[in-house]
Amino acid sequence: MRAKVVGREVVAMVDSGASHNFVSKKLIAELGLVCDESVFFGVCLEDGCRVSCQVVCRELEVDMGQCRIQIEGYLFEFGGIDLILGVDWLRTLGDVLLNWNKMEMRFSWGDQTVVLKGDPSLSRSIVLFKGISKVSEVEFCGAILIKWSGEKKGGTDKDGAEEVMSNIIAKYEGVFQEPSELPP
Known part of the structure; x- marks a missing residue:
């Protein structure tokens, strides 16, 4: 899906398989955001490989259209995606209704119902x-x-x-x- 960080459009992915939230090192560098470099966090990737994250961007505001959220995002380098919203964020939502076919996600945010929609143009791409x-x-x-x-x-x-x-x-x-x- 598309979202905004500091007014800049980003590509975000909601991933219930990710324990935490991750943000692109390149994006944070380009935006000049200040991060905490005193953390050490190990990440086990889906394929079993382990990598370390040593920087976290705290209170990162993400504009998702119908709602604005604040997350802690561990800096990581991945291709094509700027932001991964993992269980660390998902657990704050309470009940969530998913429609995989429509690429939609519904949840309550304050007194409103938020519907986030995936962008089909982002779901498949040819990698050179x-x-x-x-x-x-x-x-x-x-x-x-x-x-x-x-x-x-x-x-x-x-x-x-x-x-x-x-x-x-x-x-x-x-x-x-x-x-x-x-x-x-």
Whole structure:
């Protein structure tokens, strides 16, 4: 969904699988917001990888159209999303009615009923290979399956896929080696 932070439009995701709220490091830097750098918070990602967050932005005001909320957002780097609203925020709402088909979420906020709607244009997008190479501060845990269909248009690699994949393979060379023993 779309929201605003300090008047700037952001892409936000409501995620009941996230224990806390997370905000993009890049967004906070661009807005020049002051954060608390005295925290140490470990995050276990869905795939089992662990990363650390060492900065939290307290009292971050988020304008969601029908309501304004204040959250604590741990700084994190992720692609394409500026803000993740997790259980830390969701638990404050009480009863919530979800309609997955309509991408709607209803809850009471003060004396009004708030209906937040997802933006269908944000739910699916094609990721270029160049975007993969910009992922940072997250351990590379996973496999990349490439199905090359068709030929290069005009004899050129339009989105730089070959170069990006070569760089990824070189950077994580050990991952692509044949295992010689069982993992620990």
